Amino acid sequence: MKIPSLLFSGVLILGLHAHSASGDKELINTAKALFGIIPAKAPAPDKISAEQIELGRKIFFDYRLSKDGSTTCVRCHQPQYFSTDRLAQSAGFNNNKGARNAQSILNLKYQDIVHWRNDRTSIEDQALRSFTTPLSYGNSSTEEALKRFELAGYTPLFQKAFPKSEKPLTLENAASALGSYQRSLTTRAPFDRFMEGDVKAISTQARQGLQEFITVGCASCHNGTAVGGRTMQKFGVFQNYWNVTKSKNPDKGRQDVTKKDEDLYVFKVPSLRNITETAPYFHDASAKDLETAIRWMGKLQLNKDLSDNQVVLIKAFLESLTGELPKNFREAPTLPPEPYAGLEPL
Ligand code: HEC
Ligand code: HEC
Secondary structure (H helix, E strand, O other): OOOOHHHHOOHHHHHHHOOOHHHHHHHHHHHHHHEOOOOOOOOOOOHHHHHHHHHHHHHHHOHHHOOOOOOOHHHHOEHHHOOEOOOOOOEOHHHOEOOOOOOOOOOHHHOOOEOOOOOEOOHHHHHHHHHOOOOOOOOOOHHHHHHHHHHOOOHHHHHHHOOOOOOOOOHHHHHHHHHHHHHOOOOOOHHHHHHOOOHHHOOHHHHHHHHHHHHHOHHHOOOEOOOOOOOEEEOOOOOOHHHHHOOOOOOOEOHHHHOOHHHOOEEEOOOOOOHHHOOOEOOOOOEOOHHHHHHHHHHHHHOOOOOHHHHHHHHHHHHOOOOOOOHHHHOOOOOOOOOOOOOOOO
16 A cells, blocks of 8 residues: 555656657656556457457447346446546436446456455456346346346357356356456557657657656556556545545545545545546546646645646646557447247238
């Protein structure tokens, strides 16, 4: 949980000559030590894995799997909003409101923590519990959830994707397929090309913003390939977060899960990949735009009043983290046909 201050010892010096060619090289090297590159081409999955990824994709998009056809993963994780929903609180079955702002499911491959409060052990665990949470799918039991997969025509797809399973159609296998699908969704961005050595892949402002992001201290928490997603940290290190965000009924964060004092107001450090596309910000959607979120982070996490220029530069850097949506998320899949009920066609 401690902030790795060691990372910064070499970085402050760097600011002096960031504009020269050697400065650019040094900036790339510093960035590579803190972040990671999303490669242009991921290794192709084997045949079975490809079946599982495609099965997960269909499940992700299939509204027939909820009690009233109102809800499935994509309702709250929409492609046009880079896997969020623009709502302060997502709505599921019967328009039940979720407790927090929906997070993106992109680039989870590069993250260790699941949910704002780290209350799921893996993305498979997350998916498994979704199907039977009455608030989201409206299913009240495992049997009911499984029946919906059967009625929607999934039995043969599970047999194909899990040929070694004695009983292929299970919620565990559905969760496993969703896990494989979500891990396949990554968004390579101009920043990755920059780290590969293409200095001009991001603007001068973005490079200066990267420098600020590191020097000011943002990267002490937002680091790794996803630029976040690896640790839990207190929201409001220097003062109560709601003094600044004006949040009503402050959420206690991880403490509600563990009941430990040290977890009070502790939340997942979110990934900042595609952050320009996923407003509103923070677990309670208290920041409506990115400038505000950047300014508040400076104040709450680092005790710094960022200047307007610093905010502009950091935002330019964050823009360079917005990538391309993978085709298998951008486009809806063809869903399985429901089993033929035996009626003669008209
Ligand atoms: C009703 C809206 C809704 C539906 C339906 C929904 N989600 Fe979510 N999802 C959310 C919200 C809200 C969060 C944040 C929850 C929290 O942390 O308290 C979230 C978080 C997640 C996360 C964690 C991401 C992270 O960065 O930690 C994953 C993974 C995820 N959802 C996957 C799924 C999958 C897979 C499905 C379908 C089986 C699904 N979601 C269905 C709203 C929804
Ligand atoms: C001490 C750790 C820490 C530092 C330093 C830090 N952050 Fe954060 N950041 C967090 C945490 C934790 C959250 C989630 C807060 C919440 O919503 O509960 C967050 C959330 C954010 C968000 C909103 C993400 C979303 O999906 O809603 C942005 C944007 C952000 N940080 C940018 C920055 C910038 C820019 C800096 C530097 C000025 C910075 N952060 C410094 C820990 C940190």
